[in-house]
Amino acid sequence: MKKILITGCNGQLGRALNQFYAKHPDIQLINTDVEDLDIVNANEVMEYVSKIHPDIIINCAAYTNVDDCEKNQELAYRINVDGPKNLSVASNEVGAVLVHISSDYVYDGRKKEPYLEEDDYAPQSVYGTTKMKGDAYVTEIAHKYFIVRTAWLYGEGKNFPLTMLKLAEKRKQIAVVMDQIGSPTSAYEVVKVIDLLCKSDQYGVYHATCEGSCSWAEFAKTLFELCEVNVEVVPVTSEEYGSPATRPAYSVLENKKLNDQFNYRMQEWKIALIKYLSDKGLMKKEIGEHVKNRKKVLVTGANGYIGRHVVKSLLDMGHEVIAADFVFDGVDERALKSEVSLFSGDKDIYEQFGRPDVCIHLAWRNGFVHNHESHLLDLPNHYIFIKNMIEGGLPQLAVMGTMHEVGYWEGAITEDTPTNPTSLYGIAKNALRQMTFLLASEKNVKVDWLRAYYILGDDKKSSSIFAKIVGWEEEGKETFPFNTGKNKYDFIDVDELSRQIAKAATQDEIHGIINCCTGNPVSLADKVEEFIKEHGFKIRPEYGAFPDRPYDSPAVWGDAEKIRKIMKVS
Known part of the structure; x- marks a missing residue:
């Protein structure tokens, strides 16, 4: 069990840390505030830390009242400078990692573009100066440290959103500064960064603010709109507002x-x-529900035939998408691209991918070549990737399966249909499914095995018979060799398939083996004839030129009960 000592536990960040780690039984928190541990007293700090012997010290204690710091400079110096210095010395004594929270006030605010970690400091206030000097002691003394610099923080306790909502109860107009620009940042989001850093040894200074920026006035307007509060925000300059301390404009x-x-x-x-x-x-309840369901989703094989469509469907649903592949020429620009190697074998692969809420594992070579040896050769890599993602803490996993896991079968395929694959592709997928559920049974992870059937659409980019028909038509061929076409399959358009995958992988109610399908068997001949007619092609199939494959059933389709519930189709 890892032991974490928190100073300033009653502040916004301290409370967020407790909320976050309440879900981690392997973490023991030791909460302290000024009445428990006075960080300005070097002897007390050393004695306390030596007794507790924590693995990590997270210093949330600070004198953060910017205007009061101008009047109480000595106290500000003791808390914001001496405190981090004492904690740095004590952390070295017990070999602990020190996490120290810093501020945007170390910068002068005159830059016109976002500040980087290596930018020069030029504080314009006592508060900013003391934070800068506290940071300096941490970097000079602590052997293992993370300085986490954040800004415009809000969480549990006194903060800007709650102050504005309280004022709105009594006023119809509220003056808010319009010429200070920053990034409103949730304390809980910062805690997720702290947890990420503490699982690594990449020590140093890190910026950690929510993405995007606005003015305080824009922040207030957005707040009131979201809460449906009828109050007018009156934008004013910093000079008009008047404050003892100088604040960074940007x-x-x-x-x-x-x-x-x-x-x-x-x-x-x-x-x-x-x-x-x-x-x-x-x-508003409806907005809250939308965000509650919004997830960070990793899609592997994001630039593949199915992957490109899944990425778009997820983005259209409002999710944040991390697209993983080697190239990204077909990937929606709204996605965050990642070239992290899936098959590196790195145990921290979950961290490398940014700790997604969901992983949709689509990556697979030679999916249309059913007896290619790569299916078996790559299988250990898929197993290790999934194993490391689950052990890293992934809460929800969806893996692309196939009807070919089942082998020869007549009728509807359910989640209980026995499997007896007759191709290397089916054998490999079947084995991966069994291994995935075995791995998941040992961890608290939700697994969706998304079994696909016959896919059409996006015709030139697939390797299906329909893509080949398009190519032959463009070549001017009048006919193409074909089998009898009597076999019936479950055909699904790639756009509909991608919507089913996106919806199934991000919902929280139905899990296990899920058929992504229509549930309607149609003969291959009928579907080919329909495809040719829809496109106005002249080419015709030569029925019977090829024999039907021995492992193809006369009629096979997916039981669509689960996916219809997920898609809410009766």
Whole structure:
């Protein structure tokens, strides 16, 4: 069990840490505030830390009243400078990792583009100066440290959103500063970053703010709109508003190191705000439900035949998508692209992909060549990838299956249909399904095995018979060799399939083996004739030129009961 000491546990970040780690039975929290541990007293800090012997110290304690710091400079210096210094010395004594929370106020605010971790400091206030000096002690003394620099923080306790809503109860107009630009940031989103960093040894300084930016006035307007509060926001300048301390006019931070070193993207500020307000019951129910269901989804094989469509469907549904592949020429521009190698074997692969809520594993070579040896050769890599994702903490996994796992079968395929695959493709997929459910049984992870049938659509980009017909028509061929066409299959358009995959993989009610299908058997001949007619082609099939494959059933289709419930189709 890992032991984490938190200072300033009653602040917004301290409370968010407790909320987050309440779901982690392998973490023991030791909560302290000023009455339990005075971080400005070096002897007390050393004695306490030596007694507790934590693995991690998270310093949330700080003197954060910016205007009061101007009047109480000595106290601000002791808490914001001496405190981190004492914790740095004590962390070295017990070999603990020190996580120290920093501020955007270390910058002067004169830059016109987001600040990077390596930018020079130039604080314009006592508060900013003390935070800068506290950071300096951490970097000079602590052997293992993370400085997490955030801004415009809100969580449980006194904060900007709750203050504005309280004022709105008494006023019809509220003056809010319009010439200070930053990134409103949820404390809970920062905690997720802290947890991510603490699972690594990539020590250093990291920016951690929600994506996007706005002014305080825009922040207030958005807040009132989301909560349906009828109050007028009156934009004023900082000079008109008047404050003892100088605040940075522009303090947008770029999370460059999080993006570059962890491929981690923080939540967009409006989405994080909606989740915060929704959790507190302060906003429109329909918007809250939408955000509650919004997930960060990793799609492997994102530039493949099916993958491109799944990525688009997920984005259209409002999810955040991490697209993983080698090339991205066909991937929707709204997705975050990732070139992290699926088959590196790295145990921290879940962290490398930014800790998604869901992984849809579509990546698979030679899916249309059913007896290619790559199916078996690649199988260990798929197993290790899934194993490492699950052990890393992935909560929900969807893997692309196939009807070919079943082998020869007549009639509807249900989740209980016995499997006896007769191709290398079917054998490999069947084995991966069995291994995946075995791995998941040992962890608290939801698994959806999405079994696909006969796919058509996006014709030139697939390897199906329909893509070949398009090519032959363009070549001017009058006929093409074909089998009898009597076999009946469950045909589904790739766009409909992608919607089913996206919906099934991100819902929380129905899991296990799910047939992504129509549930309607149609003969191959009928479907080919329909395809030719719809496209106005002249080419004709030569029926009987090829024999039917021995492992193809006269009629096979998917039982669509589960997917219809998921898609809410009666």
